[in-house]
């Protein structure tokens with residue numbers, strides 16, 4: 001087996017529990033992400049998704065284990081890993097445009113001012129923002145526009161890995177839908193590797209190549225890796241008619257509703273690798289995966 | 295529309311209060327005079343040598359007109375125009391204030407960024423901060439041996455604390471997500487300080503600067519009463535010694551006006567750096 005583009009190897013995170021002891025958030029978690037892959041991680045609140053993401057971003061350090069990206073160990077944040085946080089990732093004293101230009105200027109220090117400006121504007125337009133909002137401060141933008149700016153900024157620096165922590169968590173369903181479409185459109189043109197956290201099962205199916213499922217904490221682990229066997233380009237209306245859609249959705253709901261609790265707790269394994277689950281009703285020898293409740 | 299009318303109504307009310315207050319004051323003066331002798335009142339309005347008694351507003355206005363029409367005359371050490379006196383005071387305030395800012399803001403940055411520096415310096419700050427600035431005066435006069443520099447030192451010491459504490463507080467309180475934005479974009483320490491931490495903490499820092507300039511202006515009047523020579527504080531004290539209450543009242547008003555102007559300047563600066571999330 002060749003090593004994937006991003007390889008997470010036996011990652012553990014422990015925090016002091018405030019009573020002199022330690023709580024283990026997750027232990028010996030291992031998984032990989034291929035180049036150009038869109039991976040979404042699903043799990044209950046508090047299982048450690050953000051913790052994993054911060055480690056991938058280099059913003060936090062794991063208690064044990066390593067993350068290897070493109071053959072190099074991740075240590076500290078870098079422009080190679082772009083991050084979109086759920087909130088506050090825009091600097092409120094800068095205009096929408098300046099929030100992007102400062103990133104572009106940091107990424108491409110020898111570009112001229114005009115190059116930086118046109119590159120930034122191009123990316124803001126790509127996420128559906130019009131020129132009349134470029135000079136507004138984040139506080140003068142709607143939540144959806146703000147998140148568009150964050151996404152534009154993240155894509156504008158073309159990181160090797162894009163990390164999204166519940167980017168649409170604070171948005172209403174309608175806005176969520178349009179921005180998901182925008183994200184898919186921008187992503188399709190770049191072949192960017194994406195690692196995204198969400199709470200929304202439908203969003204995960206629409207966007208992902210693969211969904212990682214986490215069990216509940218403490219001692220959470222990435223238990224399954226579910227392939228999304230629905231061809232691209234996808235679209236929110238047609239996707240529900242695909243024969244695999246409800247099968248996959250059911251599997252995810254079952255996992256989050258039942259298995260995530262049943263499978264919780266520490267294991268003896270030296271390494272917790274997710275089990276690959278492939279659900280494909282269209283394949284000639286369609287067979288329910290063993291974990292799918294019948 | 296409603297907003298306009300609120301402003302208008304407030305302006306009219308302010309004006310009525312001013313006129314009413316002045317009339318009441320004017321009317322109250324002869325009543326007091328009646329205890330003494332009426333002829334003195336005549337002499338007072340005649341502008342002759344003044345004795346005791348609170349002057350009416352008409353006299354204060356007259357004085358204001360006289361002083362403000364030639365604010366910069368200089369007729370010896372005890373007879374300088376109000377403009378010159380205020381100029382001296384402002385010079386001392388600004389000199390002490392900017393020296394304080396020069397030290398307080400970088401030091402506040404350090405304290406805000408480093409928990410070790412914060413813990414190490416905190417006991418000193420806590421002990422030094424509650425000391426009345428004027429309590430430093432004798433020591434300053436003894437060590438510096440110069441009343442002018444001592445006054446500036448007192449301004450320095452009184453304006454350093456709000457700026458230091460607010461800077462440290464603002465810097466320490468910068469949202470972690472913003473610092474993370476800087477980190478993920480690989481901004482160096484210096485660029486993070488100037489592009490993220492300074493603008494994020496600027497409203498708190500400017501609030502500290504505004505508090506400091508207010509305190510400095512309060513303290514300079516008292517300091518100049520002690521050290522003497524020049525300045526608006528000395529002028530008030532000198533006119534009191536001359537029993538020229540008209541000048542005393544006029545200079546009190548001028549102290550208020552200058553203080554208001556200094557504060558307004560920082561109000562403008564504050565509006566410039568403020569941001570909403």
Ligand SMILES: Nc1ncnc2c1ncn2[C@@H]1O[C@H](COP(=O)(O)OP(=O)(O)OP(=O)(O)O)[C@@H](O)[C@H]1O
Pocket residue numbers: 015016025043044045046047048049050051052217
């Ligand atoms: N600095 C810390 N010290 C102690 N415990 C922490 C710390 N940071 C996170 N935790 C704990 O780690 C666990 C995982 O937190 P994390 O933020 O990764 O959850 P999450 O899966 O992202 O949840 P959500 O979906 O609600 O965002 C939580 O139980 C949290 O209490």
Ligand SMILES: [Mg+2]
Pocket residue numbers: 049050051165
């Ligand atoms: Mg989270």
